[in-house]
Amino acid sequence: MTTSLADVASSDAALRAFLHGLPGVDRVGADQRAAMLGTRSIKTTAKAQAIDLAISMVDLTTLEGADTAGKVRAICAKAVRPGGGAPSVAAVCVYPDLVAVAAEALAGTPIKIASVATAFPSGRSTLDVKVAETERAVADGAHEIDMVIDRGAFLSGRYKKVYDEITAVKAACGDAHLKVILETGELATYDNVRRASWLAMLAGADFIKTSTGKVSPAATPPVTLIMLEAVRDFRSTTGRQVGVKPAGGIRTTKDAIKNLVLVNETAGDDWLTPEWFRLGASSLLNDLLMQREKLATGRYAGPDYFTLD
Numbered sequence: 001m002t003t004s005l006a007d008v009a010s011s012d013a014a015l016r017a018f019l020h021g022l023p024g025v026d027r028v029g030a031d032q033r034a035a036m037l038g039t040r041s042i043k044t045t046a047k048a049q050a051i052d053l054a055i056s057m058v059d060l061t062t063l064e065g066a067d068t069a070g071k072v073r074a075i076c077a078k079a080v081r082p083g084g085g086a087p088s089v090a091a092v093c094v095y096p097d098l099v100a101v102a103a104e105a106l107a108g109t110p111i112k113i114a115s116v117a118t119a120f121p122s123g124r125s126t127l128d129v130k131v132a133e134t135e136r137a138v139a140d141g142a143h144e145i146d147m148v149i150d151r152g153a154f155l156s157g158r159y160k161k162v163y164d165e166i167t168a169v170k171a172a173c174g175d176a177h178l179k180v181i182l183e184t185g186e187l188a189t190y191d192n193v194r195r196a197s198w199l200a201m202l203a204g205a206d207f208i209k210t211s212t213g214k215v216s217p218a219a220t221p222p223v224t225l226i227m228l229e230a231v232r233d234f235r236s237t238t239g240r241q242v243g244v245k246p247a248g249g250i251r252t253t254k255d256a257i258k259n260l261v262l263v264n265e266t267a268g269d270d271w272l273t274p275e276w277f278r279l280g281a282s283s284l285l286n287d288l289l290m291q292r293e294k295l296a297t298g299r300y301a302g303p304d305y306f307t308l309d
């Protein structure tokens with residue numbers, strides 16, 4: 001059954017009534033369930049498949065003030081051919097001024113270009129600047145925009161402002177997909193993570209993303225679990241599927257596989273594809289490649305064998 005939620009966004013009061021009417025998150029239960037799922041072991045054959053699936057879901061990210069065109073070209077080359085016959089990654093994720101470099105480097109490949117916009121990572125700018133930054137990144141070749149929400153507005157209950165910013169940036173995206181970063185490390189409670197997930201989805205997010213990678217804690221398993229529950233419940237309420245992107249602090253193959261188990265056990269296998277689940281990470285890919293090599297040959301090739309992330 002699908003339901004229209006159009007009126008929910010008419011005012012702060014209507015949004016507040018809806019978001020605060022969502023069931024509360026049982027904090028202890030969420031922590032325990034995420035920890036329990038994190039201990040699941042998988043067979044060696046399934047592990048090889050899981051590593052390749054995880055590689056295909058990586059948004060290979062560089063978001064440093066010291067980024068250069070050369071570094072972006074290098075990660076684009078690695079995104080297309082990570083090495084050892086591994087599949088290509090889903091996307092590269094860069095600052096807006098480097099989108100054109102990535103677009104040139106990835107022309108003719110299926111790899112998506114994602115760009116952080118809207119005054120990443122703080123989100124502290126005016127809406128017209130955020131919209132202009134989004135439009136420019138899309139014009140330069142971004143297929144996906146990773147925007148941050150206004151956490152100050154969210155935490156002070158100005159939900160309509162957050163909603164309106166998301167809808168304005170979504171409109172500025174045109175055909176590009178919009179990932180909405182909640183920056184869960186600043187949201188204080190799991191209830192707020194659930195509310196922000198619903199708010200972003202109501203406003204038109206194609207994906208909800210945990211974190212910028214600049215705030216700790218970032219993509220913790222319980223937070224990812226709560227967001228996966230939110231997309232599952234949002235689809236059963238509205239009929240629309242929204243993707244999930246944990247990002248920030250995901251560095252090891254173990255972390256990646258824990259995430260895949262969370263997806264499978266929470267949202268289900270409809271989400272177990274790069275179309276609906278991404279892993280935002282700057283340094284995960286090398287570990288996935290090293291573990292892949294180990295499974296195939298019985299030994300580690302060593303980090304020097306792979307180019308640096």
Ligand SMILES: O=C[C@H](O)COP(=O)(O)O
Pocket residue numbers: 061063093211212213214247248249250280281282283284
């Ligand atoms: O969006 C992705 C994050 O910025 C990456 O964070 P990370 O450097 O901790 O992997």
